[in-house]
Amino acid sequence: xxxxxxxxxxxxxxxxxxxxxIFSEDGMGKVVEIPADMTARDLCQxxxxxxxxxxxxxxxxVEHHPALGLERCLEDHExxxxxxxxxxxxxxxxxxxxxxxxxxxxxxxxxFPEQMVALCQETSGTIPPSQLLQxxxxxxxxxxxxxYLYVKEMGRKSWKKLYVxxxxxxxxxxxxxTSKEPRHLQLLADLEDSNVFTVITGRxxxxxxxxxxxxxxxxxxxxxxxxxxxxxxxxxxxxxCWMTAFRLFKYGILLYQNYxxxxxxxxxxxxxxxxxxxxxxxxxxxxxxxGRIGRVIDNPVEAQSAAMEEGHAWRRxxxxxxxxxxxxxxxxxxxxxxxxxxxxxxxxxSREESHKMINQQGRVDGMFLLRDSQSNxxxxxxxLCHHQKIKHFQILxxxxxxxxxxxxxxxxxxxxxxIQLVEFYVLNRxxxxxxxxxPCTTVAL
Numbered sequence: 001x002x003x004x005x006x007x008x009x010x011x012x013x014x015x016x017x018x019x020x021x022i023f024s025e026d027g028m029g030k031v032v033e034i035p036a037d038m039t040a041r042d043l044c045q046x047x048x049x050x051x052x053x054x055x056x057x058x059x060x061x062v063e064h065h066p067a068l069g070l071e072r073c074l075e076d077h078e079x080x081x082x083x084x085x086x087x088x089x090x091x092x093x094x095x096x097x098x099x100x101x102x103x104x105x106x107x108x109x110x111x112f113p114e115q116m117v118a119l120c121q122e123t124s125g126t127i128p129p130s131q132l133l134q135x136x137x138x139x140x141x142x143x144x145x146x147x148y149l150y151v152k153e154m155g156r157k158s159w160k161k162l163y164v165x166x167x168x169x170x171x172x173x174x175x176x177x178t179s180k181e182p183r184h185l186q187l188l189a190d191l192e193d194s195n196v197f198t199v200i201t202g203r204x205x206x207x208x209x210x211x212x213x214x215x216x217x218x219x220x221x222x223x224x225x226x227x228x229x230x231x232x233x234x235x236x237x238x239x240x241c242w243m244t245a246f247r248l249f250k251y252g253i254l255l256y257q258n259y260x261x262x263x264x265x266x267x268x269x270x271x272x273x274x275x276x277x278x279x280x281x282x283x284x285x286x287x288x289x290x291g292r293i294g295r296v297i298d299n300p301v302e303a304q305s306a307a308m309e310e311g312h313a314w315r316r317x318x319x320x321x322x323x324x325x326x327x328x329x330x331x332x333x334x335x336x337x338x339x340x341x342x343x344x345x346x347x348x349x350s351r352e353e354s355h356k357m358i359n360q361q362g363r364v365d366g367m368f369l370l371r372d373s374q375s376n377x378x379x380x381x382x383x384l385c386h387h388q389k390i391k392h393f394q395i396l397x398x399x400x401x402x403x404x405x406x407x408x409x410x411x412x413x414x415x416x417x418x419i420q421l422v423e424f425y426v427l428n429r430x431x432x433x434x435x436x437x438x439p440c441t442t443v444a445l
Contacts, residue, residue: 018080036081040083110237145241146165163178191250196243197216210235215229365437
């Protein structure tokens with residue numbers, strides 16, 4: 001559908017085409033020709049189509065500035081060519097998962113702590129939770145985000161703790177405590193011609209007081225560190241709050257439209273799902289061959305469970321083909337085969353690298369990956385995100401009646417391989433704080 005359309009557009013772009021280079025997380029780059037009016041969403045769809053990725057609307061184009069130690073996800077509607085014009089030769093575009101792009105539309109209360117949200121009027125009224133996002137999206141209302149931030153002094157190494165306000169008109173600080181009086185407010189940064197970035201370098205480089213750094217970078221500034229507005233929050237939640245509010249104030253209702261487009265497309269597709277089947281497919285019926293003669297299965301529930309069982313049987317046979325023998329899984333064959341083909345499995349990834357990967361792809365509930373254990377060569381680790389925290393669960397081998405199994409709850413629930421384990425915890429929470437929902441994946445372009 002739309003991916004194919006995008007691909008045809010790029011082919012038809014001809015002399016209007018712009019050459020850009022995009023990198024995957026393994027550092028490999030790919031040169032693509034795109035039309036001048038291509039949006040970030042269209043480019044992601046094009047890459048999804050060309051690289052046979054699963055299109056779950058959680059891919060993003062990242063603007064990455066290695067020299068400045070900054071990066072941000074482009075908004076879906078932004079024109080790639082325009083963004084490229086504000087980048088330097090060593091800056092680059094990355095193609096990466098970002099599950100947290102629109103998470104604040106689903107759970108606004110997790111993103112905007114009550115004490116940080118106020119109305120601009122001198123009467124510091126609070127906003128009812130149900131009205132929170134409407135207030136941000138409605139350009140005539142004036143909510144604001146308030147709180148203490150560490151602000152780096154321009155061109156110097158020192159940081160000052162200031163009481164800061166983020167409004168549609170810009171980011172301000174109070175020269176007198178927490179006073180909101182206009183005469184006490186000074187402009188720190190403009191929203192109009194700037195973007196908000198995550199700072200990806202360590203604390204030492206900027207002499208930062210905390211790990212929760214972010215930055216407001218004017219679009220016209222290409223490589224001037226001294227013109228960047230460096231900021232530091234007290235914790236992850238308040239940093240996310242400031243950065244999300246910046247995006248909402250800057251783009252308003254456009255963000256909501258970006259969020260809604262894939263959902264509308266999904267709804268449209270589901271309306272057409274029944275008649276689109278081919279005639280030959282419609283003429284197929286469910287059959288039961290377990291007896292001496294075949295019988296047609298009329299009961300739809302029975303037919304569905306028969307189809308599922310057939311699918312499981314096929315997958316089992318596929319696994320046995322890969323493993324080369326139908327014998328019970330041994331530790332040696334286990335570690336060498338089947339799970340290594342899965343997008344969520346990352347082999348010898350360290351604990352720190354797994355944290356970095358989850359941070360990059362968005363700290364949402366149910367984000368997960370599996371990796372080899374560093375402390376136990378025969379074990380694996382499930383790394384899972386829940387309530388913005390990253391937790392690790394060891395998966396151990398256990399033996400029963402001469403057969404080897406995997407378990408993460410001391411043998412209470414046993415699995416023959418990691419795929420079976422993941423499938424189970426996608427459907428059941430078990431001993432985990434939440435179900436597995438979003439696999440952390442990297443793609444090779």
